[in-house]
Amino acid sequence: MIAINDVFESLTESAPFERPARVLWISCADDFVTMMTIEEPPAPPWHMPLSELKGAVASGNVRPTKVRTSSFMLQSEDELSSEQKTIRQKNWDRIRPLIETSFAGEIYYPHAMGRLVAAHSKATGLDRKSIYRLLYRYWLHGATQNAFLPKYENSGASGQPRVFVKGKLPGRPPKYLGELSDTRAKILTDEDKQIIKIGYALYRDNKTKTITDAYTKTLNRFYRVEHPSPDGTDDDTRLKPAGELPNIVQFKYWGKKAYDEISVLRGRSGDRRWAMNHRPLVGRAHDRLHGPCHRYEIDATIADIYLVSRYNREWLIGRPVVYVVVDVFSRMIVGVYVGLEGPSWNGARHALFNAFSDKVAFCARHGITITEEEWPCHHLPQELVADRGEMLGSAATGIVTGLNINLAIMPPFRPDWKSIVESKFRLLNQLTQVHWTPGGVRTRMKERGERDYRLDATLDMEKFTRILLKSVLHYNQHSRAPGRLSKAMISENIPSTPLGIWNWGIEQGMGEPNVQSDDAVYLHLLPRERATLQARGITFKGMHYLNPLDPDGMTAAHARAFGRRAIDVWYEPGTVDYIWIQAPDKSLVRCMLHSTEGRYRNRRLEEVLDMLEITKQTEAVAHYADLNSKVQLDEFVETTIATAAAEKKESQVKRSNAARIADIRANRALEREAERVIAAKRSPVATSRPELSDRPARSTDGSAKTYAGERSGEVIDLLSRLHERGGLAK
Structure with a gap:
């Protein structure tokens, strides 16, 4: 097709x-x-x-x-400045009458463009060349309004050396005491830059303590008027005039351009310290409709069932929010989303992303195997009908300018204006039997004394999603409505199911899919948040991800050495197994969950956040027990110290401080011998052989014998008996 x-x-x-x-x-x-x-x-x-x-x-x-979307177009709506939006709208208004004509596609017919452009130029006063230039740019870049965004990345001279006009010196004129000074920075030559590279290597190789020291040595070596005398006397060291010297700012700038921060860190640390402290850590309604994909409707409802957490079945997580996206022509459900995010743009964007994505991989992620023919929906529509609360705001309008989808906002309190999607909620409630599932909300009033149905909650988010997906597949393939068949469908014996009508419309060429690049879909629909680049890779919501843009680990090493830094990531709340980051060419790259994060794998983001929040909390009983134990510990420490202080005061003998210090080794030897005797008496061997306890203690330490003389055994025996009675502090 x-x-x-x-x-x-x-x-x-x-x-x-x-x-x-x-x-x-x-x-x-x-x-x-x-x-x-x-x-x-x-x-x-x-x-x-x-x-x-x-x-x-x-x-x-x-x-x-496929043609890759230009990088200047890969910007979300909230990234655009007011100036960029003004330029885009101004250029779009200039050619809009030529695109949106009363006769659809009139400008594309042979010999019509010249006539229309001439008439438009005469009516608006715009130059015809300007009109042609805008039209060609619009068509070349995919016929989206973002084609008119300014191409700022092609402006300036990034990475090119600055060329100064002859006689114009760089930098602000210096002042001293409010008066301008004649001394200005030098315009560096290639020779100066080579000298700075040599001098900065002194700092990189750890031969100088600071950059200022390296700068001073560079001036001393390369910018002197004369060299020292042969006999070594150089009392009058003179530098060249200040206007011929590079200043410290220039020295730092060109030095850092010659050597990146990682090479400087590695040179100053040395290979051993680098490997130990700084190396990188190694470790994803029928009226005026032309056919399928012409108009989608989206809406949300709160499911009539209470769910539990997969981490702990005792944790109730409330009622989920279900989003449904329906193709109006075929009544096919093209996208669903189950989450805990209330009806808002953040929830709607996930349903739209699902509607525009491959369903085979989506169902496989939830343990359901299907073929492409069973749910062949991964197309962008021409029009989208939604509620005010979900689609108003700059983030939502990005799908208009970035994905070329016409957005129709329904007024409040008029669900009948999007009756197709509203009717699907009632049908899905019947198919899933949600009211009669454990934890389901009963339509009748709960009588007094009746058990609270919330306590019967059994399903978790994953199991409820599987039931919903099976119900959607059943509806798409088997729900029949003969009143939707046209004369042509009846003549060709087309089944009146959503899948049958969808396939017939696509085969007849009636479908109008809105073809956009995957990068554009990800950029405008996936939620974006800030993560950090750390030594282990990318950290998002406490989970670690591999960084495919850092194959050599230098970014991780930089984060470990100089601290983490923020980075934008795009994520899909239905799974935490991967996220996306933006490459230098603005394309989105998938980052997989680190192998060490096993407890998060195959889980939804809401489940992970709930688990982390619940496990951080402490029960009141446990908190009181912890506090009581700390008080008892504090009392025990204070009592023990007071008892030891009193015993020391009673047994203290008047001796000089020098003598007390001199006896440390002998005292230690006696204490060690006493400990050995006590250990021998307490052991099972000593109990079975009482004769060992009758033997006199024998000192094996020369210091003990020197201290107690021939009676050292008696002294040790006395110390051991005091230990047993608790009369001597250990």
């Missing part, structure tokens, strides 16, 4: 075009297609027979391909 915004490339010389081209318009009735070659500067659109293009694709001469 060929759709608007598809890109095709030639494979053979017999192909009808040489370079990749984008489809701008398709007219099945007139058998032509309007295309535009992907090149800079853009060339005017051209036409060819639709049948010829289909034949080239069927024969293999032409195949569909």
